[in-house]
Amino acid sequence: MFGGYSGFSSAEEIQAQKEQHQQGDENEETTALLKEGEEGLQGLSLSEGGDEAKAEDDFSKEDLTLFMSAGKEDLLSEETKAELIRKRIEKGYDASARDILFEQQQEVWKTLGRDGLAGMTAVMGVPEKFDVGDEELVAAYQDYMATVREAFVGMIRGSKPAELQSSGSLTKAQVLDFFEAVNSHMTLDATKEELEKIYKDGDNEPQPVNAAVVEMQRDMLEAMGIEKEFGVGELNKLQSEFGTDRAVMEGMKEFAMTASYAVKEAVMGKEQMAKHKEVLRRMAKEQEELGKRLQSMSNSDLQAFMRRVQPTMMSHMQMMQIMQPKDRMRYMQGLPDEERKEMMMFQMVMQANSGGQNHGHSHGGKPCTGHDHGGHSHGHSHGGGGGGGGHSHGGHSHGHSHGGQPCTGHDHAANQPPPPPAQADGAAAGHEHSHGHSHNGQACTGKH
Numbered sequence: 001m002f003g004g005y006s007g008f009s010s011a012e013e014i015q016a017q018k019e020q021h022q023q024g025d026e027n028e029e030t031t032a033l034l035k036e037g038e039e040g041l042q043g044l045s046l047s048e049g050g051d052e053a054k055a056e057d058d059f060s061k062e063d064l065t066l067f068m069s070a071g072k073e074d075l076l077s078e079e080t081k082a083e084l085i086r087k088r089i090e091k092g093y094d095a096s097a098r099d100i101l102f103e104q105q106q107e108v109w110k111t112l113g114r115d116g117l118a119g120m121t122a123v124m125g126v127p128e129k130f131d132v133g134d135e136e137l138v139a140a141y142q143d144y145m146a147t148v149r150e151a152f153v154g155m156i157r158g159s160k161p162a163e164l165q166s167s168g169s170l171t172k173a174q175v176l177d178f179f180e181a182v183n184s185h186m187t188l189d190a191t192k193e194e195l196e197k198i199y200k201d202g203d204n205e206p207q208p209v210n211a212a213v214v215e216m217q218r219d220m221l222e223a224m225g226i227e228k229e230f231g232v233g234e235l236n237k238l239q240s241e242f243g244t245d246r247a248v249m250e251g252m253k254e255f256a257m258t259a260s261y262a263v264k265e266a267v268m269g270k271e272q273m274a275k276h277k278e279v280l281r282r283m284a285k286e287q288e289e290l291g292k293r294l295q296s297m298s299n300s301d302l303q304a305f306m307r308r309v310q311p312t313m314m315s316h317m318q319m320m321q322i323m324q325p326k327d328r329m330r331y332m333q334g335l336p337d338e339e340r341k342e343m344m345m346f347q348m349v350m351q352a353n354s355g356g357q358n359h360g361h362s363h364g365g366k367p368c369t370g371h372d373h374g375g376h377s378h379g380h381s382h383g384g385g386g387g388g389g390g391h392s393h394g395g396h397s398h399g400h401s402h403g404g405q406p407c408t409g410h411d412h413a414a415n416q417p418p419p420p421p422a423q424a425d426g427a428a429a430g431h432e433h434s435h436g437h438s439h440n441g442q443a444c445t446g447k448h
Contacts (some may be wrong), residue, residue, distance in 0.1 A: 059114075059122035061130070061137055067119060068144035071108045075151040080104065081158070084151065088159035093225045096173040097159075098180055101152055149184035156181045157223045166227040169241070170234045174224065175248055178235075179255040182220050186262040191216070195266035209266045213259050279329075290345050305342075306349060312339070313346040 074080050087100045106116025126141040156177070170178075185191055195209050202208035221231035242248035265273040297305065316335070320328045332340055 059119065061134065063112075063114070063119075064123060064126060065137060065140055067109060067112060067114075067123065068140050070112065071105055072144050072147045074104070074108050075147050081151070081154055084155040085158040088155055089161075093159075093161060093165070094171045094174055097152070097155060097177045098173075101148070101155065105148070146187070146189075149187055152184045153181060153188065156220070160223050161225040163225075164222060164227040164230075165225055166230045170226070170231070172242065172245065172248060174226070175235070175238065175242070176251050178220065178224055178226075178231075179251040181224065182217050182255060183258040185216060185220060186213070186258045191262070192265060192270075195262055196269070199266040204267075206263060206267050209263050213262055217259070286341070287344060287348070290341055291348060294345055294348060302349070306346070309342050309346050313343055316343055317347075 084100060084104060088097055091100065102120070103116075105120055109116040109119035112119075123141070123144075126137060130137045130141075195212060198212050199206065199209050218228045218232070221228050224231075226234075238248060238252060261273075264276075268276060294302065316331075320331055323331060332343065335343060
């Protein structure tokens with residue numbers, strides 16, 4: 001991972017950062033799952049730059065199923081694989097690889113007689129529109145997106161240049177492509193199996209998995225034509241170079257989140273991880289509903305609510321402050337149903353009043369319920385790394401949003417992610433800043 005702790009070197013500084021942000025861990029996970037869909041990722045899709053495409057309302061389940069079947073067949077064909085690689089080389093390595101794959105997906109829609117951009121917008125809306133009650137379509141969507149991720153990684157690896165970039169600076173397109181490529185690679189079945197084997201062969205310790213994730217990230221830099229050490233150095237500059245760029249900051253966070261989940265799944269195992277995700281998904285759905293409930297309150301009703309619950313909620317929060325993230329989640333789940341919901345609402349209002357710490361803006365004292373940020377909605381991925389609902393991320397949307405700001409390194413129970421590549425040699429084994437997602441405005445390359 002690269003400098004999630006941008007410029008930090010001492011264990012004390014790293015620990016201080018971890019403790020500073022640890023309290024928001026459960027909310028971070030549930031919010032990410034709510035916006036990201038399975039694996040925190042979904043698939044390459046909407047390209048950024050300009051007005052967001054509006055999906056047609058008449059895309060039926062049959063239309064979407066037909067496209068995903070045809071699209072998967074197209075991406076698996078040797079002809080398309082070769083064409084993607086050819087276009088990648090032809091357009092140059094500082095251009096967006098995500099655009100190439102996105103355009104390829106649009107072409108499939110055109111062969112079906114439909115508008116490509118509108119069709120892709122409809123596809124990216126599948127998780128939100130059909131999440132409940134249509135398991136068949138959602139399963140087809142997930143299968144299609146897995147194919148998209150694999151195609152993206154194949155295009156990147158197949159177009160590796162003979163000469164690596166070791167000077168100059170990385171373009172925004174290169175940075176976002178890197179995030180997408182790593183995210184896509186981390187969700188491949190072969191990668192998961194490799195990490196699980198590393199965990200078992202390493203006496204069931206997470207450190208070897210962390211180190212493997214870091215090395216995979218560094219290898220992806222070279223696959224993209226970027227010399228490893230140079231690339232790590234450039235990635236460590238992201239906060240200063242792109243700190244105000246929402247696409248890069250969100251991409252960084254997704255990058256970290258995906259790495260963290262890769263480590264978690266290797267440690268927890270597929271079955272346990274599936275149960276863990278299901279709990280988080282339920283919490284995320286509930287959080288969304290409670291957010292709508294808060295949004296519907298008048299200011300006077302909201303103030304009355306806060307006055308009524310504050311004494312009890314502050315008592316709970318004091319208790320939870322000294323707990324580990326996994327224990328806080330259990331504590332919350334053990335509360336009476338209505339009290340737990342009020343606790344979640346209280347936390348959401350407190351977060352909103354603090355300025356919207358997770359995504360960088362405030363909502364008038366009310367929580368953000370996943371609305372469109374800056375004209376871009378959450379929800380699709382471009383490289384397999386994104387996943388969301390359809391907003392574009394700096395030239396490419398990778399599919400979902402992460403609070404608008406990178407995660408700052410909270411702890412995820414025992415599944416600690418690897419440190420940034422820049423620190424890999426000296427800090428990997430003892431780096432316990434949790435899940436590898438963005439840290440302090442920078443992505444942790446031991447990302448998740």
